[in-house]
Amino acid sequence: MAAAALLTKADKVVPVEDAHAIIRHCPKSHIELFIADDAGHESVDKFEEHSDKLLAFLRRKNI
Secondary structure: OEEEEEOOOOOOOOOOOHHHHHOOOOHHEEEEEEEEEEOOOOOOHOOHHHHHHHHHHHHHOOO
């Protein structure tokens, strides 16, 4: 199973520290973390800006 986490530093709902805690407790080969510095939890307007990273992840995982 592959997992991607796309997080934001400005997120006030899910702190970035939570993502780091999850990664520490999971097999690292299954998780990739990308942190968008310029977005918040509901920043759907930033999705297109960072879609290249998400699409690259999906291609690497043959999804």
